[in-house]
Amino acid sequence: MSDKRKDYISWDEYFMGVAMLSGMRSKDPNTQVGACIVSKDNKILSMGYNGLPRGCSDDEFPWCREGDPLDNKYIYTAHSELNAILNYRGGSLENAKIYVTLFPCNECAKAIIQAGITTVVYDDDKYATSASVIASKRMFDAAGVRYYRYQRTGRKIEITL
Numbered sequence: 672m673s674d675k676r677k678d679y680i681s682w683d684e685y686f687m688g689v690a691m692l693s694g695m696r697s698k699d700p701n702t703q704v705g706a707c708i709v710s711k712d713n714k715i716l717s718m719g720y721n722g723l724p725r726g727c728s729d730d731e732f733p734w735c736r737e738g739d740p741l742d743n744k745y746i747y748t749a750h751s752e753l754n755a756i757l758n759y760r761g762g763s764l765e766n767a768k769i770y771v772t773l774f775p776c777n778e779c780a781k782a783i784i785q786a787g788i789t790t791v792v793y794d795d796d797k798y799a800t801s802a803s804v805i806a807s808k809r810m811f812d813a814a815g816v817r818y819y820r821y822q823r824t825g826r827k828i829e830i831t832l
């Protein structure tokens with residue numbers, strides 16, 4: 672009998688890899704974020720990335736970060752985590768895990784908690800000192816949502832499309 676392959680990717684690499692791939696669909700020129708929601712038994716339930724709501728053209732709405740609130744991206748963009756939650760049509764996300772390439776903001780934290788997601792695995796935490804992320808952590812702690820940073824393995828995955 673032949674030995675099984677040994678260099679297969681781990682569950683964490685698989686799900687964070689899917690979140691990263693999903694983020695590559697984002698049109699945001701500054702920060703692309705991807706999310707992947709997974710069941711307790713490691714089945715992918717949903718994915719999302721940051722982008723505009725349906726019907727709002729990527730080419731007509733602003734992507735800049737500054738200026739009048741009505742002329743920059745923040746007021747219009749749907750975050751990857753919220754999109755992943757809303758993209759799920761299968762019923763309950765109770766006890767699911769979410770893999771996300773950037774730590775959730777306070778609005779997504781509320782949605783994650785209310786959806787019943789109990790674990791957040793994140794990669795980047797570049798806005799850790801912002802009020803939004805501090806509030807997210809406070810809410811996660813209060814609600815018993817576990818969060819931990821994805822441990823990068825340094826593995827490079829090349830896909831030819």
Ligand SMILES: Nc1ccn([C@H]2C[C@H](O)[C@@H](COP(=O)(O)O)O2)c(=O)n1
Binds near residue numbers: 776
């Ligand atoms: N956890 C997060 C945080 C942010 N986003 C989105 C929202 C924006 O499209 C972008 C952040 O833009 P920046 O201020 O870095 O220029 O990322 C998200 O989807 N999920």
Ligand SMILES: [Zn+2]
Binds near residue numbers: 752777780
């Ligand atoms: Zn958010």
